[in-house]
Amino acid sequence: MSGVIVVSGSERRFPRSLIEFRDRFATESACAQCLFERRWPEGFVCPGCGGGRAWLLQTKAFTYECADCGRQTSVTAGTIMHASKLPLTIWFWAAFLMATRSNGISALQLQNQLGLGSYRTAWMLCAKLRRAMVNPEREPLSGLVEADETMIPFRTKNDPVVVPAGRSGVGKMLVAGAVEIEGGKPRRARLNVIEGFGKHELHTFVLGAVAPQTQLVTDDWPSYQNLPGVRHNAITLGPMAAHIALPWIHRLFSNLKRWGLGVYHGLRKPNLQHYLDEFVFRFNRRRTRHAAFDTLLGIGTRTTPVPYRVLIRRAA
Numbered sequence: 001m002s003g004v005i006v007v008s009g010s011e012r013r014f015p016r017s018l019i020e021f022r023d024r025f026a027t028e029s030a031c032a033q034c035l036f037e038r039r040w041p042e043g044f045v046c047p048g049c050g051g052g053r054a055w056l057l058q059t060k061a062f063t064y065e066c067a068d069c070g071r072q073t074s075v076t077a078g079t080i081m082h083a084s085k086l087p088l089t090i091w092f093w094a095a096f097l098m099a100t101r102s103n104g105i106s107a108l109q110l111q112n113q114l115g116l117g118s119y120r121t122a123w124m125l126c127a128k129l130r131r132a133m134v135n136p137e138r139e140p141l142s143g144l145v146e147a148d149e150t151m152i153p154f155r156t157k158n159d160p161v162v163v164p165a166g167r168s169g170v171g172k173m174l175v176a177g178a179v180e181i182e183g184g185k186p187r188r189a190r191l192n193v194i195e196g197f198g199k200h201e202l203h204t205f206v207l208g209a210v211a212p213q214t215q216l217v218t219d220d221w222p223s224y225q226n227l228p229g230v231r232h233n234a235i236t237l238g239p240m241a242a243h244i245a246l247p248w249i250h251r252l253f254s255n256l257k258r259w260g261l262g263v264y265h266g267l268r269k270p271n272l273q274h275y276l277d278e279f280v281f282r283f284n285r286r287r288t289r290h291a292a293f294d295t296l297l298g299i300g301t302r303t304t305p306v307p308y309r310v311l312i313r314r315a316a
């Protein structure tokens with residue numbers, strides 16, 4: 001037997017089911033306790049003076065006052081939950097559903113599932129979580145990378161996209177994508193909204209997404225030619241279908257389109273980049289749900305997700 005997935009300790013401790021999650025994070029204080037342990041695994045440390053003695057304030061929720069310098073520090077400081085009026089339990093549930101559902105969750109679904117009072121609250125919650133999805137320090141793709149571009153129809157007003165692509169009245173959004181391939185399997189991806197399929201747009205996308213000396217595979221669209229610092233293999237498709245020559249990026253695009261229709265009934269033009277970010281976030285963390293959960297809540301932000309390859313170990 002081979003290909004056994006060995007998960008890290010924190011992944012193993014991550015709740016496996018809704019029941020387990022509900023039991024573990026049932027109260028505000030349970031959520032606050034979790035945040036405290038993530039933030040100060042060795043016990044409280046004052047960010048002001050480094051002191052280790054503090055009082056839990058009675059007047060402010062989950063806030064500690066340093067016994068030495070008097071500075072007050074909340075367990076939510078530095079997370080997206082800070083200064084929010086929503087209960088921590090709601091934030092935890094929303095992040096859990098976003099991180100663990102393979103297709104994510106729309107604001108309307110979240111409103112219904114969590115019994116939120118208004119759609120606006122649910123929408124804001126989703127928007128904040130979605131903005132936590134791009135790690136500004138993420139590493140560029142490297143090694144073998146497939147890149148391509150596509151068009152997706154967008155939804156206007158409240159009309160779902162049900163008309164065939166190309167029909168008048170339905171606009172198109174242009175998207176560039178890249179997928180890193182290792183051992184014949186996809187690892188991480190990038191998707192960006194682009195303004196056109198010209199050389200400037202595609203060069204900007206590729207050079208922003210991949211590391212120098214990447215082995216890039218594309219079709220023979222001329223805009224990809226002469227990329228500086230990249231080893232480029234342009235495949236002339238001819239009779240060969242694009243989904244055979246560039247299988248992973250094509251699978252990514254088709255999953256993206258299906259996801260957009262399935263979860264959001266068609267993506268809208270404003271905020272499209274955030275939806276692409278959400279799709280990529282979930283794709284890149286499909287094996288590390290606990291890391292996705294932590295990232296969404298803004299906790300443990302200095303710990304980058306363990307790469308998939310580290311999680312795979314051949315059984316003896």
Ligand SMILES: [Zn+2]
Binds near residue numbers: 047051066067069070
């Ligand atoms: Zn202090």
